[in-house]
Amino acid sequence: MPTINVAALAEADIPGAVKAIQEAFADDPYNNWVFDKSNPCTQFNAQRNAASLGIRCRWGMRNGIFHVAKEEGSDQVLGVACWLRPQKADKPQSWNDWLEDWKLWLNQVSMNLYYGRGGLIVKRYYIWKEAQAQAQSSVWTDPRGYYFLNIMVVVPEAQGKGVGRQMMKAVTDQADAEGMNCYLESSRDKPNMQIYGRFGFRFAKELECDDHGTAIKLFAMVREPNASPQDN
Numbered sequence: 001m002p003t004i005n006v007a008a009l010a011e012a013d014i015p016g017a018v019k020a021i022q023e024a025f026a027d028d029p030y031n032n033w034v035f036d037k038s039n040p041c042t043q044f045n046a047q048r049n050a051a052s053l054g055i056r057c058r059w060g061m062r063n064g065i066f067h068v069a070k071e072e073g074s075d076q077v078l079g080v081a082c083w084l085r086p087q088k089a090d091k092p093q094s095w096n097d098w099l100e101d102w103k104l105w106l107n108q109v110s111m112n113l114y115y116g117r118g119g120l121i122v123k124r125y126y127i128w129k130e131a132q133a134q135a136q137s138s139v140w141t142d143p144r145g146y147y148f149l150n151i152m153v154v155v156p157e158a159q160g161k162g163v164g165r166q167m168m169k170a171v172t173d174q175a176d177a178e179g180m181n182c183y184l185e186s187s188r189d190k191p192n193m194q195i196y197g198r199f200g201f202r203f204a205k206e207l208e209c210d211d212h213g214t215a216i217k218l219f220a221m222v223r224e225p226n227a228s229p230q231d232n
Contacts, residue, residue: 002071002072002074003071003072004069004070004071004072004078004161004162004163004166005069005070005071005072006067006068006069006079006166006167006170007067007068007070008061008066008067008068009057009060009061009066009067009068009080010068011058012075013068013075013077014054014057014058015054016068016075016076016077017053017057017068017077017080018050018053018054018057019050019077020077020078020079020080020153020154020155021053021080021151021153022046022049022050022053023153023155023156024153024154024155025153028187028188029187029188029216030128030187030216030218031187033124033209033211033214033215033216034120034121034124034125034128035118035119035120035121036119036120036121044118044119045115045116045118045119047115048111048115048116048118049118051111051114051115052108052111052118055104055107055108055111056104059100059103059104059107060082060150062100063084063097063100064082064083064084064085064150065081065082065083065084065085065147065171066080066081066082066083067080067081067082067167067170067171068080068081069081069154069158069163069166069167077155078154078155078157078158078161078163079152079153079154079155079158079163079164079167080151080152080153080167081149081151081152081153081167081168081170081171082149082150082151082152083147083148083149083150083171084147084148084150085145085147086144086145086146086147086180087145088143088144088145089140089143089144089145090143121211123211124209124211127209127210127211128207128209128218131207131208131209131218132185132207132218134207135185135204135205135207135220136183136220138205139183139204139205139220139222140183142180142181144180145180146180146181146182146183146222147171147172147174147175147180147181147182147183148182148183148184149171149182149183149184152164152167152168152184154167164195165199168199169199172199172200172223175223175225176225176226178225179225180225181222181223181224181225182201182222182223183204183220183221183222183223184196184201184220184221185207185218185219185220185221186218186219186221187216187218187219188219189217189219192219193219193221193232194232196221196232197221197229197230197231197232198229198230199223199229200223200224200226200227200228200229200230201221201222201223201227201230201232202221202222202223202227202230202232203219203220203221203232204220204221204222205219205220206218206219206220207219207220
């Protein structure tokens with residue numbers, strides 16, 4: 001079996017990472033809920049979405065833990081994982097974080113001016129953010145913060161080869177060594193919660209995002225340090 005290497009995302013990896021993310025989220029429940037694919041005036045634009053993901057990849061390279069998995073000797077991106085580092089509950093936002101937030105916003109505005117609207121239903125995005133904030137306020141009981149798994153995808157042809165396990169362990173091993181908790185949100189209960197349960201994540205809370213009857217559910221999961229596999 002070829003050797004799988006997990007390394008920090010580099011600029012040259014971004015097109016492959018974007019492609020992998022788009023493939024993984026093509027029929028994702030959250031993606032389908034937050035993007036209006038039925039309105040021709042604001043139809044989802046794959047090129048615009050790729051540009052947006054590229055901006056977020058670069059932000060993640062600077063501010064998060066952004067990994068890609070590739071076979072040894074190959075440049076093809078087989079998997080992508082992005083984690084946000086723990087933030088202490090009582091720690092004020094740093095100047096660097098403030099500047100990075102503004103830089104991300106300005107880049108997104110520039111992209112919107114160039115490409116136009118891309119189908120995002122902004123109201124639903126904020127419905128999700130509110131539900132997320134409520135979930136985290138009740139689930140995040142450790143004042144030291146949590147490693148937050150923001151993205152984890154493996155391209156279809158690489159699934160079952162241990163790619164996801166290696167990307168997961170790259171950060172959960174670090175969290176275990178530091179005695180820190182991890183957190184994620186899944187847009188599917190089956191089979192995702194069972195898969196994440198193998199890495200020690202347990203179901204913690206259900207997030208319901210409801211836009212006047214058009215709703216989706218997300219599933220918050222938490223992993224304690226050195227957690228055993230869970231049966232979710």
